[in-house]
Amino acid sequence: MTRGRTATSTGGEPAHSGVVILRRVPDSFHMTPDEFRRHGHAVVDWVADYMERVGELPVLAQVEPGEIRARMPDAAPEEPEPFEALIDDLDEVVLPGITHWQSPGWFAYFPANASGPSILGELVAAGLGAQGMLWATSPALTEIENQVLDWLVDLLGLPQAWKTAVGPGGGVIQMSASDSTHVVHVVARENAVARGASTDDLVAYGSSQAHSSVERGARIAGFRHVRLLEVDAAHALRPDSLQVAVTDDLAGGRVPTIVTSAIGTTATGAVDPVAQISAISREHGLWHHVDAAWAGAAMCCAEHRRHQAGTEHADSYTFNPHKWLFTNFDCNVLWVADRAPLITTLSTQPPYLRNAASESGAVIDYRDWHVPLGRRFRALKLWWVLRSYGARGLRHHIREHIALAQEIGRRVDEHPALERIAPVSFALVCFRHVAGDAETDALAAAINATATVYVTASAIEDVRFIRVSVGQTHTTRADVERLWSAIADGVGSAG
Numbered sequence: 231m232t233r234g235r236t237a238t239s240t241g242g243e244p245a246h247s248g249v250v251i252l253r254r255v256p257d258s259f260h261m262t263p264d265e266f267r268r269h270g271h272a273v274v275d276w277v278a279d280y281m282e283r284v285g286e287l288p289v290l291a292q293v294e295p296g297e298i299r300a301r302m303p304d305a306a307p308e309e310p311e312p313f314e315a316l317i318d319d320l321d322e323v324v325l326p327g328i329t330h331w332q333s334p335g336w337f338a339y340f341p342a343n344a345s346g347p348s349i350l351g352e353l354v355a356a357g358l359g360a361q362g363m364l365w366a367t368s369p370a371l372t373e374i375e376n377q378v379l380d381w382l383v384d385l386l387g388l389p390q391a392w393k394t395a396v397g398p399g400g401g402v403i404q405m406s407a408s409d410s411t412h413v414v415h416v417v418a419r420e421n422a423v424a425r426g427a428s429t430d431d432l433v434a435y436g437s438s439q440a441h442s443s444v445e446r447g448a449r450i451a452g453f454r455h456v457r458l459l460e461v462d463a464a465h466a467l468r469p470d471s472l473q474v475a476v477t478d479d480l481a482g483g484r485v486p487t488i489v490t491s492a493i494g495t496t497a498t499g500a501v502d503p504v505a506q507i508s509a510i511s512r513e514h515g516l517w518h519h520v521d522a523a524w525a526g527a528a529m530c531c532a533e534h535r536r537h538q539a540g541t542e543h544a545d546s547y548t549f550n551p552h553k554w555l556f557t558n559f560d561c562n563v564l565w566v567a568d569r570a571p572l573i574t575t576l577s578t579q580p581p582y583l584r585n586a587a588s589e590s591g592a593v594i595d596y597r598d599w600h601v602p603l604g605r606r607f608r609a610l611k612l613w614w615v616l617r618s619y620g621a622r623g624l625r626h627h628i629r630e631h632i633a634l635a636q637e638i639g640r641r642v643d644e645h646p647a648l649e650r651i652a653p654v655s656f657a658l659v660c661f662r663h664v665a666g667d668a669e670t671d672a673l674a675a676a677i678n679a680t681a682t683v684y685v686t687a688s689a690i691e692d693v694r695f696i697r698v699s700v701g702q703t704h705t706t707r708a709d710v711e712r713l714w715s716a717i718a719d720g721v722g723s724a725g
């Protein structure tokens with residue numbers, strides 16, 4: 231029997247046997263609001279159940295390549311399927327292939343946090359389905375984003391001039407830190423070209439520990455020269471190496487254009503000397519971009535803001551609420567100290583986008599602030615996170631994660647078979663097995679084989695080490711104890 235989708239699309243007709251056969255009138259295959267309500271409640275229940283049980287699932291997906299795909303039919307269904315079947319397949323098809331970033335046993339990479347208010351914000355943004363490319367295409371999308379990012383300026387202790395309400399700077403939500411870093415390289419290039427430089431001569435700088443998005447963003451922006459400079463013993467960029475490189479490039483007829491400093495590198499959480507890099511940048515007219523993709527979240531807590539001293543002279547700053555600030559991917563923030571060059575670089579004026587509000591100059595059209603034209607309502611989930619947690623809630627959880635990381639650091643220091651390879655930075659602990667690389671890798675494998683926690687094995691200058699990043703939304707002391715048991719047991723088997 232064909233299942234009728236809506237009450238009005240089916241009619242009864244007696245067959246020879248006297249059985250009533252439903253005859254489908256295919257006037258609509260859409261889900262009705264009532265069906266949406268019913269299935270929506272079931273889906274929310276499914277997600278809530280997932281939140282309750284995610285801590286019991288093996289953190290790392292346990293499937294072989296191709297295994298998930300093989301669970302799916304070879305072709306899309308010709309006939310509509312009941313929605314219940316779709317929900318069932320979350321357990322049958324999807325979950326086996328999920329690595330559980332939302333497990334409280336997640337200590338790998340950096341977090342990619344979700345939270346209740348953020349998930350619900352995503353749902354409503356999808357429900358509204360609005361497009362915020364221009365102020366006029368949904369004023370709430372732009373104005374809420376303006377206001378929420380201005381709030382964040384205060385929450386993170388950043389310069390007042392970066393607020394859109396104050397200016398000349400402003401903030402914009404982008405998809406990723408990589409996008410933001412790429413875009414500022416494009417803007418810095420255009421600034422240099424406008425001053426008469428040739429693109430071939432432009433030079434971009436970062437440290438050897440800069441995130442790969444710095445080199446990639448620069449290359450995609452057309453930089454032929456990207457210098458990844460020497461770091462000190464704490465893996466932070468050495469200002470003298472920047473000074474020397476800039477002097478050499480000037481002597482060689484090249485044009486030093488942009489430098490990226492990191493507050494919290496990906497490998498070890500190192501903090502580059504932002505103030506000294508700012509001073510060199512100002513002396514030589516370089517654009518200074520600050521990458522605080524992960525550690526920016528810690529700036530909610532005033533005790534960490536010393537690490538961003540000098541940021542008031544930076545030209546741009548990027549930070550990912552989608553890492554540690556309980557906001558679902560994607561949600562990256564880029565602030566620029568002056569929005570004029572950004573808009574000049576990225577703006578075009580096709581006739582179909584012209585409108586009175588834009589021409590009045592009284593509104594912000596975010597399409598001019600990034601590469602895509604269209605944009606969804608990402609500010610909603612961030613707004614809901616900030617309101618639902620309150621600044622106090624955010625500080626509470628960030629501080630708790632940092633305290634737990636420091637505790638792990640102390641235990642590593644006390645353990646005769648373990649040594650840190652870098653200072654504990656914010657909520658990141660990097661250590662190795664004193665016996666060497668093979669033992670370190672064996673230890674990481676033993677920890678991950680418990681399947682109840684997950685850490686990352688990495689290397690810096692050929693020295694293998696283990697990265698433990700504390701910061702999953704729901705990680706607590708109990709999870710850290712579980713991690714520590716896995717480490718202590720693993721040292722026994724690895725050593």
Ligand SMILES: *Cc1c(COP(=O)(O)O)cnc(C)c1O
Nearest residue numbers: 406407408441494495496523524
């Ligand atoms: C994670 C990270 C990035 C990249 O972030 P995306 O949003 O995934 O592009 C850049 N820089 C640093 C320091 C990071 O930790």
